[in-house]
Amino acid sequence: PDGKTLYYCSAHYEWQDSIMSDASEFTKRSQEIKYNIYRKQFDPETMTFSPRELVFSADSLNKSATLPRISPDGRYLMFTLAEFGVFHIWHHDADLWLLDLQTGKAKSTQEINSPDTESYHSWSSNGKWVVFSSRRDDGTYTRPFFTHFDKDGNSTKPFELPSADPDYHR
Numbered sequence: 001p002d003g004k005t006l007y008y009c010s011a012h013y014e015w016q017d018s019i020m021s022d023a024s025e026f027t028k029r030s031q032e033i034k035y036n037i038y039r040k041q042f043d044p045e046t047m048t049f050s051p052r053e054l055v056f057s058a059d060s061l062n063k064s065a066t067l068p069r070i071s072p073d074g075r076y077l078m079f080t081l082a083e084f085g086v087f088h089i090w091h092h093d094a095d096l097w098l099l100d101l102q103t104g105k106a107k108s109t110q111e112i113n114s115p116d117t118e119s120y121h122s123w124s125s126n127g128k129w130v131v132f133s134s135r136r137d138d139g140t141y142t143r144p145f146f147t148h149f150d151k152d153g154n155s156t157k158p159f160e161l162p163s164a165d166p167d168y169h170r
Helices: 024-028
Strands: 005-011 035-043 053-056 064-070 074-083 095-100 107-108 118-123 129-134 143-146
Touching: 005 064, 053 074, 064 118, 074 118, 095 118
Parallel strands: 035 064
Antiparallel strands: 005 035, 035 053, 064 074, 074 095, 095 107, 118 129, 129 143
């Protein structure tokens, strides 16, 4: 929100075979790839970035973090956490997590998550709502759900996007 901080994901990967000319090693070892969340500060006067700073070490949990989204007030960072990689919509273990940027504490958003996939999320412009994708109904199809957030990072029970026809998303 301040326009001076870039949040992003990055993974460390070391090739075991330095002469391999195709991506087969990478494909075979894809479940080893764990992304962490970093940030860099931007100085508009010098047009330079600071060195990267680790924000959330997902690999220390043997997990992978992706899709960092900052709340409009700059206090919270919401992200998706799963076992590996970055395309978490295909991971049934994918859950939404919340990092309080003031305290540095991260937590699973238990009140939002279900036993199935939660992923792609976005804050409303006032930071009081989050829309996210979920496969909680049948494990196959992704549907939009909403939750309300208060100033302390607590959320309400999610609800599916209402429609005139209750079977619209089915």
